Amino acid sequence: MAIKDLARQELMHPGAGSCPGCVDLLSLRMTLKALGEKTVLVIPASCTASIECSYPKTPFQVPVLTMAFAASGAAASGVAAALKRLGDDDVNVVVWAGDGGTYDIGLQAMSGAMERGTNFIFICYNNEIYSNTGIQRSGATPFGAWTTTTWTGKSEQRKDMLGIVMAHRLPYIASASPSYIEDLYRKVQKAASIKGPKYLEFHTPCAPGWRFPMEQTVEMGRLAVECGAWPLLEAVNGKVEFNLRSKQILDGKYERKPIEEYLKAQGRFAHLFRPERDEKALAEIERWLDAEWEHYRQLASCGVAAA
Amino acid sequence: MTTMFDVGNKVAAKAVQLCRPEVIAAYPITPQTVIVEELARMVQAGELSAEYLCVESEHSVMAATCAAASMGVRTFTATSSQGLAFMHEMLHWASLSRLPIVMINVNRALGPGWSIWVDETDSMSQRDTGWIQIYCSTAQEIFDTVIQAFKLAEHRDVQLPVMINYSAFTISHTMMPADILSQEDVDAFLPAFEAYWRLDWRNPVTFGNVISDEYAMEKRYTMYRGMEAAKQLIPEIAREYEQTFGRYHGGLIEEYRLDDAEYVLLAMAAIGSEAKVAVDNLRDKGYKVGLGRMRVIRPFPDEELRRIGKGRTLIALDRNISVGSGGVVYHETRSAVLGVEGCKVYGYLAGIGGRDVTYEDIEGMALKVINGEADPDVVGWWDLKDTGGK
């Protein structure tokens, strides 16, 4: 898969309402290229509402069911059931939820849809905050990050969402980053080729929310992977494989960049360095990162139970 | 035509089966559970061709139901009490989406403490959600109303969801006879559903994005118009059903022995049928009493109440309470008949939390009013025990 091989077809019209440099929109644009027009999107309350624009206009060239915050998994089950009745069940049913709509308020409905075997792809675009409501902490916010509900930095580590989803024993789970666009595209197509519930999570840096210049958004996503703050992996029937840089890190072929390089590039972590270094918090971040990679190492070596 | 002798919930499930829903999403809750168990059995036994979704909460029930209906297929579900309360957000979703979902709500008290007994506060709490609300008193009425409800909800001028309500246990779990129509008869009365909008990749639209104040008010207005149309269509469809199948349970209000009545009881669901016995007994004793059995609460039958209320005393019996205000039927009736010549309205709260309300209780309330022992400006609590000064 090379960039030249990405579909030419654009299913997002230009002129959407998202912030400049938004990789939620970039990820959507690429996902729809990968899926094609036979797709129905279910979108709970999230930043994507700004992409949807205002009635009576929309940039989407596939059908979109805007959904209540907590309910997108259940709505996907309803869409899939109706498609079956209509004899249209080769249509991709895709939830497009933020981390709030996945890790937090959307968790129950997502879990239910996965358990009942709904034929759909749940995609979480994870910008690690409630960005649409103005940068509040979510279950995906990393330790130490400033948000408008954690003014002195979040005091808990993020939820292991991939672990929670793996416990559902799905046929396909992947994490990706729009900074590695061919990998993201390939994973969407892979998910679409498999029947049953699938989960994809895209790490989507948010320039206004994380406090960095918008032109660096794609670089920030790449840096997250290079520093080990975000893994690229996929699990087919429970067998976990890491991809690209993340695989190289595990194979000892690439040394994780210092996490401070990533932290210092974002205003949300500025208080960890000014007015003086918060050694305790920085040590906790290092400890957690090492533990994560030890966990990844175990996942790569033994996988999880098969679907 | 065959006759079923079964509990209200089983008769309801039979009616739903004959209406050919395409997608049913359900979550169990006493006392409606029998309905969704029976529908699941029908689907699994091949007696009903539908997709049956066992979802993980009532909020998800209504989300899945709205989603399926948004794809353009006929849908059904059932709930009670806490389940209905948990659905609240999605009830607004369904009506604002103009989806003709039909749902049965078996009226049950809200906790805490846990109570599975009848109380209509659950559905009354949802009366601002844009759902048509119909209340049934017998298994036969449930059967006939389910079929009429799909026709009503799917009518071009309505396009709103319908909630059919009836009483926990006294109706849901009580054996009653009901005449059952054939599939051919139901198919002829209720044609296949043609959606007024749908999500289809061949004609891709975005549903439910941001709407500004420039447009939002008119969306509510056209919903309101849908409700107004329902006021006309509920009696019309009931009469069409009567002409076709010979059964009629009333329009917005079933009028019972009203001709020369000076006092009119207003009651619904189980109390509504019990009140007929009370009316007969009071008539036997020479009192000019009749009954307006409230079949429909949304749209509220203002015009009918003004007509019925002219020169009469209305006695509203509420098995629901808006704490801080009183019974909903009492207050809405007072508002409806404001300025109607010679009309007085009294209100009683009775049977709250499932306490039994017998015909003797109903006669007792009527006699209090007739004998001048009641105050029209104070809501009466019938059969209230000593609360020890609290």
Next chain:
Amino acid sequence: MERYEADTTISYPCVGAAGKTGGWRDFKPVIDQSNCIKCLRCWAYCPEGAVLRGEDDSVSIDYDYCKGCGICARECPKKAITMERED
């Protein structure tokens, strides 16, 4: 497209649903075509779909909708895109 009869929040696809978003721009990307190697990274990484891909994989900017985020300039391996202040 078929227009549906129901009166609810149904929106129809169009270009510029949020208006001509090119007006949001402070800096505009300018491509030095002589330096372009047609790698298409700017096309792929533009969130907006505002980098147009020609039949021959040459690229150009749709200034009506480019919001001027500058990702294309940062992702160009040949530094063939510069961000110039709008007048």
